[in-house]
Amino acid sequence: MLGGAGFIGSNLALRLSSLGATVTVVDGLIEGCGGNLANLDHAIPRERFLHLDLARQPVPDGLLSVTVVFDLMGDPAHGRSLVNPRRDLECNLLSQIALFEALRKIRRPPLVVLASTRQVYGRAQSLPVSEDHPLAPPDPNGIHKVAAEQYASVYGHVYGVRAILLRLTNVYGPRQGNADPAHGVAGFLIGRLMRGEPVLLYGGGTFRRDWLYVDDAVEALLAAGTRESANGRVFNIGHDRPVSLREFALKARELVGAGEVRDVPFPPEQRVIDVGDYWTDPRRAAEQLGWRASTSLFEGLRATIEFYRSRPGGERWPP
Amino acid sequence: MLGGAGFIGSNLALRLSSLGATVTVVDGLIEGCGGNLANLDHAIPRERFLHLDLARQPVPDGLLSVTVVFDLMGDPAHGRSLVNPRRDLECNLLSQIALFEALRKIRRPPLVVLASTRQVYGRAQSLPVSEDHPLAPPDPNGIHKVAAEQYASVYGHVYGVRAILLRLTNVYGPRQGNADPAHGVAGFLIGRLMRGEPVLLYGGGTFRRDWLYVDDAVEALLAAGTRESANGRVFNIGHDRPVSLREFALKARELVGAGEVRDVPFPPEQRVIDVGDYWTDPRRAAEQLGWRASTSLFEGLRATIEFYRSRPGGERWPP
Numbered sequence: 093m094l095g096g097a098g099f100i101g102s103n104l105a106l107r108l109s110s111l112g113a114t115v116t117v118v119d120g121l122i123e124g125c126g127g128n129l130a131n132l133d134h135a136i137p138r139e140r141f142l143h144l145d146l147a148r149q150p151v152p153d154g155l156l157s158v159t160v161v162f163d164l165m166g167d168p169a170h171g172r173s174l175v176n177p178r179r180d181l182e183c184n185l186l187s188q189i190a191l192f193e194a195l196r197k198i199r200r201p202p203l204v205v206l207a208s209t210r211q212v213y214g215r216a217q218s219l220p221v222s223e224d225h226p227l228a229p230p231d232p233n234g235i236h237k238v239a240a241e242q243y244a245s246v247y248g249h250v251y252g253v254r255a256i257l258l259r260l261t262n263v264y265g266p267r268q269g270n271a272d273p274a275h276g277v278a279g280f281l282i283g284r285l286m287r288g289e290p291v292l293l294y295g296g297g298t299f300r301r302d303w304l305y306v307d308d309a310v311e312a313l314l315a316a317g318t319r320e321s322a323n324g325r326v327f328n329i330g331h332d333r334p335v336s337l338r339e340f341a342l343k344a345r346e347l348v349g350a351g352e353v354r355d356v357p358f359p360p361e362q363r364v365i366d367v368g369d370y371w372t373d374p375r376r377a378a379e380q381l382g383w384r385a386s387t388s389l390f391e392g393l394r395a396t397i398e399f400y401r402s403r404p405g406g407e408r409w410p411p
Numbered sequence: 412m413l414g415g416a417g418f419i420g421s422n423l424a425l426r427l428s429s430l431g432a433t434v435t436v437v438d439g440l441i442e443g444c445g446g447n448l449a450n451l452d453h454a455i456p457r458e459r460f461l462h463l464d465l466a467r468q469p470v471p472d473g474l475l476s477v478t479v480v481f482d483l484m485g486d487p488a489h490g491r492s493l494v495n496p497r498r499d500l501e502c503n504l505l506s507q508i509a510l511f512e513a514l515r516k517i518r519r520p521p522l523v524v525l526a527s528t529r530q531v532y533g534r535a536q537s538l539p540v541s542e543d544h545p546l547a548p549p550d551p552n553g554i555h556k557v558a559a560e561q562y563a564s565v566y567g568h569v570y571g572v573r574a575i576l577l578r579l580t581n582v583y584g585p586r587q588g589n590a591d592p593a594h595g596v597a598g599f600l601i602g603r604l605m606r607g608e609p610v611l612l613y614g615g616g617t618f619r620r621d622w623l624y625v626d627d628a629v630e631a632l633l634a635a636g637t638r639e640s641a642n643g644r645v646f647n648i649g650h651d652r653p654v655s656l657r658e659f660a661l662k663a664r665e666l667v668g669a670g671e672v673r674d675v676p677f678p679p680e681q682r683v684i685d686v687g688d689y690w691t692d693p694r695r696a697a698e699q700l701g702w703r704a705s706t707s708l709f710e711g712l713r714a715t716i717e718f719y720r721s722r723p724g725g726e727r728w729p730p
Binding site: 186231235245246325 | 493496497500504508509511512520546547548549550551553554555556558561562564565568569682683
C-alpha cells in the first residue's frame with residue numbers, strides 16, 4: 093500500500109486490516125500530499141508502517157514481495173501543480189518511475205492497482221465519460237497522471253508488469269483533508285461549514301460531478317486487486333448519479349445543521365482551469381470488476397460529518 | 412533555438428543564419444543528446460551561442476525576447492530511456508517545464524515551435540497515421556514527449572503561450588550522429604556502411620517508414636514558425652512515400668559504393684519495443700502549413716553521404 097497514510101490510502105489500509113489482510117503501509121508523509129499518521133487510527137501496527145519517499149529513497153528489498161501493490165502515491169493538488177509544476181513532477185512521476193523500475197526487476201511482480209484521476213480527461217467532450225474519451229489534462233498534475241498511466245502500459249508491454257488503472261472521480265469521506273482546498277473541494281466545503289465559515293460557490297456552483305464516497309472507492313480498489321484478469325485495463329470509477337456542487341453544498345449544510353452558502357462570481361484564474369460537468373460512464377467497471385457505487389450522497393455526507401465530529405479538532409483535518 | 416547544436420537544430424540554425432536571420436543557439440551539450448559544436452560549422456558567431464541546460468540552470472533575462480523559439484531540446488534515445496527512464500525524464504521534461512514557466516512570465520511570449528516525434532503514437536493502429544491517431548507511447552522517451560506536448564497545451568490554455576507542435580518521423584541527413592544507434596537508425600546504418608561494418612537487418616528490415624531528409628524537416632519547422640495562425644495545432648511531418656528499412660539500406664549501400672547488408676533474427680528485446688510500419692498522413696501539414704516533403708531518398712542519401720565524406724573523420728560523426 094503506497095501512499096497508505098493519505099485520504100483514500102488510509103481508508104483502504106484500515107479496510108484491508110479489518111478484513112484480516114497483512115498490510116504494509118508506505119508513505120512519504122510529504123508536506124501537502126495528504127499523508128498523515130492520524131489517518132491510521134493506531135490500527136496499523138508500528139512495524140507495518142514504513143516512512144519512505146520512493147522518489148528520493150531506494151526501494152527496500154522485499155518491499156514489493158506481496159500479492160497486490162495498491163499505488164495511491166502522489167500529490168493530488170491541481171492548482172498547486174500550476175504554481176509549482178516541477179514539485180508536482182517530482183511528487184507524482186519520480187515515485188512512479190522508481191516503483192516500476194523496482195517492479196521490473198522482480199521475477200514475478202505483484203499486481204499493481206494504480207489510482208489515477210478523471211482529471212486526465214480534462215473538460216468532457218461528451219457525457220457520461222467513458223474510458224475511450226480523449227485525454228486532455230488541463231494542468232501539470234493531470235499531465236503527470238497521464239504519464240504515470242503510460243508508465244504502467246510500457247512496463248506491462250516491455251517487462252510484463254501487471255497493472256490495473258482506476259480513474260477516480262471526486263472522492264469525499266472520512267480522513268479527507270478539510271482545511272486545505274488542495275485536498276479536494278468536497279472536504280474543504282464540509283470543513284468550512286463545520287468551522288462556521290461561509291462556502292463560496294463560484295458561478296453558482298452549477299457544475300455537476302459524480303461525487304464518490306470513499307468506501308465505494310475502496311471497494312473498487314479491492315475489486316481491482318482481486319481481478320487479475322483485468323490486467324492492462326483502465327476503469328472509470330465514479331457514482332452513477334451526478335449532483336451539482338450547489339446541491340452537494342446545500343445537503344452538507346443541512347446535515348451540519350448550520351452554515352452559509354454564498355454565490356460569488358467565477359474568479360478568472362479559476363475559470364480557466366475549471367473543467368465543468370463531469371460524470372462517469374460506470375458500465376465497464378460494472379461489467380468487468382463487478383463494482384458499482386452504492387452509497388447515497390445523504391449517507392456519505394452523514395458519515396463524513398460524523399467522522400470529523402468524532403475526532404478532537406476534526407473540523408480541521410488532519411489535526 | 413533550443414537544442415540548436417543537435418542534429419536537426421544545427422541544420423535549422425545554419426539555414427536561418429544563411430537566410431540572414433539573427434539566431435541565438437542554446438544547447439546544453441549534454442552527453443548523448445546529440446548536441447555538438449562541430450555541427451555548427453563555425454557559421455554561428457561565438458557570441459550567438461549559449462551553453463545552457465534549461466533543466467538545471469536559470470533562464471537568462473531576455474533570452475526569450477525573440478519572435479520564434481524553435482524548441483529542439485531533449486534526448487532522442489528511445490532504447491536508453493528504457494535503461495534509464497529518470498535520466499530521460501530529466502533531459503526531456505524538466506527542460507520543457509523550465510521553458511514554459513519562463514514563457515508564461517513574459518508579457519508577450521514568442522511563438523514556440525516544438526519538435527515532437529511520431530513515437531507518441533506507438534504502433535500504428537491504421538496507416539497512414541493522422542494527427543487524430545490515439546497516443547500510446549511505447550517507451551519512457553515517448554511518454555515524456557507526450558507530456559511535453561501537453562505542457563504546451565496547458566500553458567496555451569491557461570497562460571496564452573502560443574505553440575505549434577510538429578511530430579517528426581524518422582529524420583536523416585547531414586550532422587546526424589552516425590556512430591551511436593541512439594541518434595537514429597538511419598544515420599547509424601549509413602555510418603556502418605561507410606566504416607565497412609556490416610549492416611544487420613532485424614527480421615529482414617521489412618518495416619516501412621517515411622524517412623524524412625533533414626532539409627525537409629527544417630522547411631517544416633520554418634513554415635510553422637511563420638504560421639502563427641496554426642497556434643495550438645499539431646502536425647505530422649513525414650515523407651509521403653514509405654520505404655522499407657531494407658530498401659533504405661540497399662540504396663545507401665549503392666551510394667556508398669560498398670558494404671554488407673545482412674539479415675539477422677529479431678532480438679527479443681528489440682521486438683518488444685519495435686513499433687513496425689509507420690507513415691504519415693501528410694494532408695494537414697500540406698493544407699495548413701503549405702509544407703510537403705520534396706527530397707527524394709536518392710537525393711537525401713547522396714547529400715548525407717557527401718556530408719560525412721567531406722568532413723575529416725566524418726564516418727564517425729560527430730568527430
